[in-house]
Amino acid sequence: MIFGCHVSIKEGYLGAAKLAYKKGASAFQFFPKNPRSLVVKEFDHLDALGCKEFCEKYQLQSIIHTPYPTSLTPTVDKRNLTIQSIINDLSIADACGAIGVVVHFGSPIDTTNPLESYHLMIDMLNSVLEQWDGQALILLENIAGGSMGVTLEEHVQVRSLSLFPEKIGFCFDTCHAFASGLWNGENTKELLQKGTTLNYWSEVKAFHLNNSKYNTGSGKDRHANIFQNGFIKETEFDDLLTSPMFQHLPFILETPKDDGISYEEELVQLQQRWGGLKEH
Numbered sequence: 164m165i166f167g168c169h170v171s172i173k174e175g176y177l178g179a180a181k182l183a184y185k186k187g188a189s190a191f192q193f194f195p196k197n198p199r200s201l202v203v204k205e206f207d208h209l210d211a212l213g214c215k216e217f218c219e220k221y222q223l224q225s226i227i228h229t230p231y232p233t234s235l236t237p238t239v240d241k242r243n244l245t246i247q248s249i250i251n252d253l254s255i256a257d258a259c260g261a262i263g264v265v266v267h268f269g270s271p272i273d274t275t276n277p278l279e280s281y282h283l284m285i286d287m288l289n290s291v292l293e294q295w296d297g298q299a300l301i302l303l304e305n306i307a308g309g310s311m312g313v314t315l316e317e318h319v320q321v322r323s324l325s326l327f328p329e330k331i332g333f334c335f336d337t338c339h340a341f342a343s344g345l346w347n348g349e350n351t352k353e354l355l356q357k358g359t360t361l362n363y364w365s366e367v368k369a370f371h372l373n374n375s376k377y378n379t380g381s382g383k384d385r386h387a388n389i390f391q392n393g394f395i396k397e398t399e400f401d402d403l404l405t406s407p408m409f410q411h412l413p414f415i416l417e418t419p420k421d422d423g424i425s426y427e428e429e430l431v432q433l434q435q436r437w438g439g440l441k442e443h
C-alpha cells in the first residue's frame with residue numbers, strides 16, 4: 164500500500180519530497196505555490212528537477228493540489244487568471260514528476276439553469292488542456308456536498324464530454340464521499356461495483372484518505388484523523404483499502420495535524436492496519 168500525506172513547500176519542492184520521506188510516506192501532496200493566490204509562479208526549475216530525481220530514487224509518488232481560489236466555474240473576470248494558474252500548476256507538476264494536479268469539481272453558478280455550470284466547467288477544462296501537452300493530468304476531486312460534483316456519474320460525464328479525456332483523471336476523497344452521502348460506510352461493495360461499471364475507478368489516479376468529523380449525508384467538509392474523532396469506522400475503510408484495484412495508487416492524508424496525532428504516527432498506524440510497510 165502506498166500511503167502519504169500533504170507536506171509544505173517551505174523548503175522548496177525537493178525539500179517537500181525529503182520531508183515526506185522523513186515522515187515515512189511513500190507519496191505526498193503539495194501546493195505548487197501560495198495556496199491563497201492564482202498568480203503564476205516563476206518557479207525554480209533546478210529545485211523541481213531535484214524533487215523529481217529524489218522521488219525517482221526513493222520511489223515516491225506525488226500529486227499537486229491547486230490553490231484554494233481555483234474554480235472550474237469562475238466568474239468572468241477570473242477565467243483567464245484561473246486558466247493560466249492551472250497551466251502553471253501543471254507545468255510545476257511535470258517538472259517535479261508529479262502525477263497530476265487536483266482540482267475540485269466546479270460549483271453551481273446559476274441555480275435556475277444547472278447545465279450552464281457543467282458547460283462552463285467543460286469549457287474551462289478545454290481551455291486549459293488545449294494549451295497543455297505535458298504528462299501531468301488534471302485530477303477532478305469529488306465534493307462533500309451541494310448540488311454538483313458529488314456523484315461518480317458527473318465526473319465520468321464531464322471527462323468524456325471534454326475534448327481531452329485522456330488528460331483528465333480523478334482524485335477520490337473519502338471524507339467528501341462520506342459527507343456527501345455517496346459513500347455511507349456500508350455501501351462500499353455497491354460503490355466499487357458502480358465505479359467499475361461507469362469506468363470511474365479505472366481513471367482514479369490518487370485518493371485523499373480522510374475521515375469525517377460529520378456524519379454521512381451532512382454535506383459538511385471537515386476532515387478527521389483516520390483512527391480517531393471520525394464517523395467512518397476502521398472496518399468501513401477495509402473494503403476500499405483492500406480492493407486489488409487500488410493497491411498501486413497513492414492514498415494521501417489531508418487529516419488534522421493538531422488533533423493529538425502527527426502524520427508520522429498516522430502513517431505508522433495505516434501501515435500496521437493495512438500493510439504497505441516500507442523499508443527505509
Ligand SMILES: [Zn+2]
Pocket residue numbers: 304336371417
Ligand atoms: Zn481532498
